[in-house]
Amino acid sequence: MHNVVFVLGPPGSGKGTICAKIQENLGYVHLSAGDLLRAERQREGSEFGALIEQHIRNGSIVPVEITCALLENAMNNSGDAKGFLVDGFPRNEDNLQGWNKQMTGKALVQFVLFLSCPVPICIQRCLNRGQGRTDDNEESLKKRVETYNHQTFPIIEHFEKNGLVREVKSERSVEEIYADVVEVFNQTAKV
Numbered sequence: 001m002h003n004v005v006f007v008l009g010p011p012g013s014g015k016g017t018i019c020a021k022i023q024e025n026l027g028y029v030h031l032s033a034g035d036l037l038r039a040e041r042q043r044e045g046s047e048f049g050a051l052i053e054q055h056i057r058n059g060s061i062v063p064v065e066i067t068c069a070l071l072e073n074a075m076n077n078s079g080d081a082k083g084f085l086v087d088g089f090p091r092n093e094d095n096l097q098g099w100n101k102q103m104t105g106k107a108l109v110q111f112v113l114f115l116s117c118p119v120p121i122c123i124q125r126c127l128n129r130g131q132g133r134t135d136d137n138e139e140s141l142k143k144r145v146e147t148y149n150h151q152t153f154p155i156i157e158h159f160e161k162n163g164l165v166r167e168v169k170s171e172r173s174v175e176e177i178y179a180d181v182v183e184v185f186n187q188t189a190k191v
């Protein structure tokens with residue numbers, strides 16, 4: 001059984017940055033769904049490359065069968081891990097249902113780390129990121145935020161109703177955020 005922490009929040013809220021620190025210090029393996037999709041998009045021979053790029057540019061959500069298969073493969077190929085930080089997934093109802101269908105009995109969701117941050121700050125962070133992402137532009141960001149507000153936030157609310165959400169405000173320095181994140185892990189997960 002894989003231990004899983006879902007890490008959610010608006011685009012640019014700092015999910016990848018904080019997950020890297022948790023992986024370094026707390027022994028969880030970081031799996032960014034977006035990174036896995038970008039790698040699949042680049043993989044020679046992938047039948048999904050064009051479809052994934054279209055969704056990424058539009059800020060829309062790739063069908064769950066593709067994303068969940070990438071996540072499960074990555075977990076199975078990671079060897080022994082205390083747990084997995086599943087960053088940026090599930091993003092919508094389709095993702096949640098697909099995960100439950102495919103992973104029930106194989107993964108245990110310990111909690112959901114919700115990095116909350118005002119959208120204008122998140123947008124500015126993405127525009128300054130400088131990694132050459134095809135979706136870090138004003139037009140794609142508008143769509144990504146719309147998708148977050150209408151599809152992803154309701155999933156966070158769903159987990160909140162089940163008592164699984166641990167919110168950490170991420171409009172602060174990385175050090176301040178990380179200190180609170182460590183508290184959350186100490187209280188909730190077996191570290």
Ligand SMILES: Nc1ncnc2c1ncn2[C@@H]1O[C@H](COP(=O)(O)OP(=O)(O)OP(=O)(O)O)[C@@H](O)[C@H]1O
Binds near residue numbers: 012016128177
């Ligand atoms: N607390 C912070 N304060 C200032 N800048 C930050 C902070 N956390 C992350 N950043 C910067 O903001 C940008 C986005 O961070 P990051 O990639 O971690 O966010 P993300 O939530 O994974 O974004 P996305 O959803 O687009 O993948 C990066 O350039 C990162 O260096």
Ligand SMILES: O=c1ccn([C@@H]2O[C@H](COP(=O)(O)O)[C@@H](O)[C@H]2O)c(=O)[nH]1
Binds near residue numbers: 033035055057061090
């Ligand atoms: O579960 C997922 C995760 C991501 N996507 C698509 O990728 C981009 C970028 O994701 P980041 O988390 O910002 O790296 C996202 O806008 C979606 O288009 C997805 O479809 N499903």
Ligand SMILES: [Mg+2]
Binds near residue numbers: 015016032034088
């Ligand atoms: Mg990210």
